[in-house]
Amino acid sequence: MDVLVVVPGIELLEQWHRAIRRTLPDVPVGRRGGGHSDNFEGKRILVSTVHSAISTSAPQPSGPALLVADEVHRYGAVTFSKLLTDRFPERIGLTATFERSDDGVERFLLPYFRTVVEGCSYERGHADGILAPVNVMLVAVPFDPIEAVEYQEYDELARKLRGDLIEKFGCAGEPFGEFMRDVQLLGGGDGADRSTWVARKYLHAFSKRRSLLAECRGKREVLRGLGVVLKETGRALAFSETRESSRAAAEVLLEEGVLAAPFTSDLSRSDRTRLLNEFKSGTLTALVAPKVLDEGVDVPEADVGIILASSKSRRQMIQRMGRIIRPKSDGRPASFLVMYAENSSEDPANGAHGTFLEQLTGIASQVVTVSAEDAPGLLREWMNSARSDDKVEPAAFGAPVVEQPAQSSTSVEEVAAIAQRLIEEEVPEEAVVAGTENAEISEILLNVGVKGSVDDFDTVLSCLSILEPRQVSVLVMRYGLGGQQPKRQAEIGARLGLSSSQVGRIERSAIAHLGDTVAGQLLSDVMARMESV
Incomplete structure (x- = not known):
C-alpha cells in the first residue's frame, strides 16, 4: 500500500523525509513541494506539502493508500479539504489541538476521519x-501613560464596531475566525458603502490594539x-x-x-x-x-x-x-x-x-x-x-529520548x-520570503496579478483591506494588482519616495501579516480556484 504524508510547509516536509529515511532505510521515500517533484513511481512513501497535494497536477497512488495528515487541523479549510478524498481508505490525522476558529472540524475533518483518539494530553504526559x-x-x-490611553481608545472602538458589524451588518458573531472572514469581505467592498467603512475602521483598530500589546x-x-x-x-x-x-x-x-x-x-x-x-x-x-x-x-x-x-x-x-x-x-x-x-x-x-x-x-x-x-x-x-x-539518574526503559x-x-x-x-540589516530583494510559507502568499499575489479573474481581484483586494494604505500601494504595484505590469522595488520606491530596502521591508511585513490572518486562507482559496480552471 502506498503512503501519502501531507504537511503544511517545507520545514515539516524535510523533517518527515529525514525521519522516515532514518527509521525505514530500505523503503523508497520521495518529496513533493519545496523544489521537489517526486511522485509514486518507484516510491512507497511520498511526503508532500498540502499545496502540492491539492494541485491539479498532484500524483495519485495507483490503488488504495494510507493518508497521514500532519497538523490535521490545518486541513479543515475549504481549500485544503480537497485533500480528503475516498482514494485513501486508510487515514490518520495528527495534531496537538483538534480545533479551529471556524466550523472546519465539524464540517470536513470529523466526517472524514470519524474517530478521535483522546487522552494524549499534557496531564497524561506529566x-x-x-x-x-x-x-x-x-x-x-x-x-506607560501614553500606551494606556491609546489602548483604551482602540479597545473601546474595536468593541463598539464589532457589535455594529454583528448586529447591523450581519457578520457572524462566533466563531471569531468566521467573524474576521466576514469583516474582511465587507472591507473589500465599495468604499462609499457604510458597512465597508465600518469594517475597515474595525480592522484598523484591531491592528493598532494588537500592536500596542505586542510592542x-x-x-x-x-x-x-x-x-x-x-x-x-x-x-x-x-x-x-x-x-x-x-x-x-x-x-x-x-x-x-x-x-x-x-x-x-x-x-x-x-x-x-x-x-x-x-x-x-x-x-x-x-x-x-x-x-x-x-x-x-x-x-x-x-x-x-x-x-x-x-x-x-x-x-x-x-x-x-x-x-x-x-x-x-x-x-x-x-x-x-x-x-x-x-x-x-x-x-x-x-x-x-x-x-x-x-x-x-x-x-x-x-x-x-x-x-x-x-x-x-x-x-x-x-x-x-x-x-x-x-x-542524573540512569535512564529507565521506555523513558523519553532527551536531546544531547x-x-x-x-x-x-x-x-x-x-x-x-x-x-x-535589510533582507536582499531576491530573498524576500524565500524558503518560507509566506512564499505561498507571494506566489498567489503574482498569479492573480498576471492571470486572475475579476472575482479573484475582488477577493484579493478585500484581503488587502486589513493592511495599512502604504502596504496596499506597495503590493498593488509590486504584483500588478492594478492592471499594470509588476514593478521592481526600485521603481516603486521612486514613486513613493522610498528606498528599495524600505519598499522591501514594507512588502515583507504586509505579506507576513496576510499569512498570519484569515486572509491567508482566503488567498489560498483563490489559488485553488485558479488551478482548477
Missing part, C-alpha cells in the same frame, strides 16, 4: 513522566531585567506577536549581554538553519520569534520560555508549551514566564489565557503571579534551585555578528 516538571510565573506589566515598552524593560539571569541559564525561547517586536526584544537581550537573535519568517533558509544549529549547540542563548516557531519548526529544547504576547488561540499556546516542557537530560524543571499587559485583553483578571493557563497550571509544580520588578529575582531562584538539585548538545564550529563573536546583522 503523569507518565515523559515531560519536564514546570514552574509558571505570571508577570504583570503596566502600560508594550514595559515588556521590553522586564526582558532587560531578565537578561542578567538568562546569561547564566540554559537556552531560552521568547515568543512575540510581530516581527518588529521580535527584533526589538532580541536587540534588548543583546544589549544586556545575552547572545540572542530574532527568528522571523523573512530569514533565508541558510540563516534559519544556522541559528537553530547554534541554539542547539548552546552558543546562541536565546531565540525570539513570532508565530514562525509555533508550529512545524524543529526547535531544540529550552529551559526557559518567555511569552511576550499572549494568544487567544489555544492551539498556538499549546504549541509554545511543547517547546519548553520537553524532558531535560538531568531532570531539571522548565520555567515559563507569561507577561501580560495589566488591564488589557491579556490580563488573566479579565479572563485571558483561560484554557491555556488551565493546561499549564494543571501540570505545574508552582504558579506565581509577580510584579515586573520581582520577576528576575524569582527566575534566578528557580534556576539556582534547579542546578543545586541536578541529579550539538557541537559548534562558530565562535561566540561570529554568532553575535550574525544576530546583530539580522536585527539591523
Whole structure:
C-alpha cells in the first residue's frame, strides 16, 4: 500500500523525509513541494506539502493508500479539504489541538476521519513522566501613560464596531475566525458603502490594539531585567506577536549581554538553519520569534520560555508549551514566564489565557503571579534551585529520548555578528520570503496579478483591506494588482519616495501579516480556484 504524508510547509516536509529515511532505510521515500517533484513511481512513501497535494497536477497512488495528515487541523479549510478524498481508505490525522476558529472540524475533518483518539494530553504526559516538571510565573506589566490611553481608545472602538458589524451588518458573531472572514469581505467592498467603512475602521483598530500589546515598552524593560539571569541559564525561547517586536526584544537581550537573535519568517533558509544549529549547540542563548516557531519548526529544547504576547488561540499556546516542557537530560524543571499587559485583553483578571493557563497550571509544580520588578529575582531562584538539585539518574526503559548538545564550529563573536546583522540589516530583494510559507502568499499575489479573474481581484483586494494604505500601494504595484505590469522595488520606491530596502521591508511585513490572518486562507482559496480552471 502506498503512503501519502501531507504537511503544511517545507520545514515539516524535510523533517518527515529525514525521519522516515532514518527509521525505514530500505523503503523508497520521495518529496513533493519545496523544489521537489517526486511522485509514486518507484516510491512507497511520498511526503508532500498540502499545496502540492491539492494541485491539479498532484500524483495519485495507483490503488488504495494510507493518508497521514500532519497538523490535521490545518486541513479543515475549504481549500485544503480537497485533500480528503475516498482514494485513501486508510487515514490518520495528527495534531496537538483538534480545533479551529471556524466550523472546519465539524464540517470536513470529523466526517472524514470519524474517530478521535483522546487522552494524549499534557496531564497524561506529566503523569507518565515523559515531560519536564514546570514552574509558571505570571508577570504583570503596566502600560506607560501614553500606551494606556491609546489602548483604551482602540479597545473601546474595536468593541463598539464589532457589535455594529454583528448586529447591523450581519457578520457572524462566533466563531471569531468566521467573524474576521466576514469583516474582511465587507472591507473589500465599495468604499462609499457604510458597512465597508465600518469594517475597515474595525480592522484598523484591531491592528493598532494588537500592536500596542505586542510592542508594550514595559515588556521590553522586564526582558532587560531578565537578561542578567538568562546569561547564566540554559537556552531560552521568547515568543512575540510581530516581527518588529521580535527584533526589538532580541536587540534588548543583546544589549544586556545575552547572545540572542530574532527568528522571523523573512530569514533565508541558510540563516534559519544556522541559528537553530547554534541554539542547539548552546552558543546562541536565546531565540525570539513570532508565530514562525509555533508550529512545524524543529526547535531544540529550552529551559526557559518567555511569552511576550499572549494568544487567544489555544492551539498556538499549546504549541509554545511543547517547546519548553520537553524532558531535560538531568531532570531539571522548565520555567515559563507569561507577561501580560495589566488591564488589557491579556490580563488573566479579565479572563485571558483561560484554557491555556488551565493546561499549564494543571501540570505545574508552582504558579506565581509577580510584579515586573520581582520577576528576575524569582527566575534566578528557580534556576539556582534547579542546578543545586541536578541529579542524573540512569535512564529507565521506555523513558523519553532527551536531546544531547550539538557541537559548534562558530565562535561566540561570529554568532553575535550574525544576530546583530539580522536585527539591523535589510533582507536582499531576491530573498524576500524565500524558503518560507509566506512564499505561498507571494506566489498567489503574482498569479492573480498576471492571470486572475475579476472575482479573484475582488477577493484579493478585500484581503488587502486589513493592511495599512502604504502596504496596499506597495503590493498593488509590486504584483500588478492594478492592471499594470509588476514593478521592481526600485521603481516603486521612486514613486513613493522610498528606498528599495524600505519598499522591501514594507512588502515583507504586509505579506507576513496576510499569512498570519484569515486572509491567508482566503488567498489560498483563490489559488485553488485558479488551478482548477
